[in-house]
Amino acid sequence: MNIFLKVLSVFLLLHTNLAQAAHDDITGKEKALLETNQAYTPSLGDIMIGIQLRHAKLWYSGLASNWKLAEYKLEEISEAFEDIKKYQPNFDGKPTAEMIVRITSEPVKKLEQAIKAKDQPAFIKSFDEMSNACNACHTVNGHDFISIQRPTAQPLTNQRFTLH
Numbered sequence: 001m002n003i004f005l006k007v008l009s010v011f012l013l014l015h016t017n018l019a020q021a022a023h024d025d026i027t028g029k030e031k032a033l034l035e036t037n038q039a040y041t042p043s044l045g046d047i048m049i050g051i052q053l054r055h056a057k058l059w060y061s062g063l064a065s066n067w068k069l070a071e072y073k074l075e076e077i078s079e080a081f082e083d084i085k086k087y088q089p090n091f092d093g094k095p096t097a098e099m100i101v102r103i104t105s106e107p108v109k110k111l112e113q114a115i116k117a118k119d120q121p122a123f124i125k126s127f128d129e130m131s132n133a134c135n136a137c138h139t140v141n142g143h144d145f146i147s148i149q150r151p152t153a154q155p156l157t158n159q160r161f162t163l164h
C-alpha cells in the first residue's frame, strides 16, 4: 500500500467513526426530545386560556363580518375541545370528554350554520348560547366562579378584524 492509500484509509476510518458518533449523539438528543414531548400533557386550565382568547376573537370576527376568520376561530375552539377529550378526558373525577360532547355540540353546530349563512343576528344569538354552554360546564364542574360573557374590549390590538 503506498503512503497515499494509507493516509486515505486512516482518514476514511476516522471519518466513519466521527460520523457514527455524531449520528449516535443526534439520536440520543432526538430520544430525549421525544421523551419530553411524550411527558408533556397540557393542563385543562392551559387549554381553557387558549379557548378564552379564541372565544373573544370569534366575537370580533363575527362583529366585523369577517366570516372566514370566524370559521377559522370556531375550528380552533373545536380543536381545543378535541384536545381536552384527548389529554384531559377526566378532570377532578368528572367525565370531561363526555361533557364536551353533550354541552358544546349544539352551540358549535348553530355557530357553524350562522357563520356559513353569514347571518350576524344568528351569529350573536348562537355566540351567547356558546357562552352559556361554557358556563354550564363550569357550574357542573364546581367552577361557577369562572363566568364567561361577550367581550367588551378587544383582547389584542395587533390583529385587524375588519379587512375592508
Ligand code: HEC
Pocket: 043, 044, 045, 046, 048, 049, 051, 052, 055, 077, 091, 096, 097, 099, 100, 103, 104, 130, 131, 133, 134, 135, 137, 138, 141, 143, 146, 148
Ligand atoms: C367540559 C366542560 C367545560 C367546557 C365546555 C368549558 N370549560 Fe372552561 N373550564 C372547565 C374547567 C373544569 C375549568 C377549570 C380548570 C382547572 O382548574 O384547571 C375551566 C376553566 C376555564 C377558564 C379559567 C382558566 C384560567 O386559568 O383562568 C376559562 C377562562 C375558561 N374555562 C373558559 C371557557 C370558555 C370560554 C369556554 C367555552 C367556549 C369553556 N371554558 C368551556 C370546564 C369547561
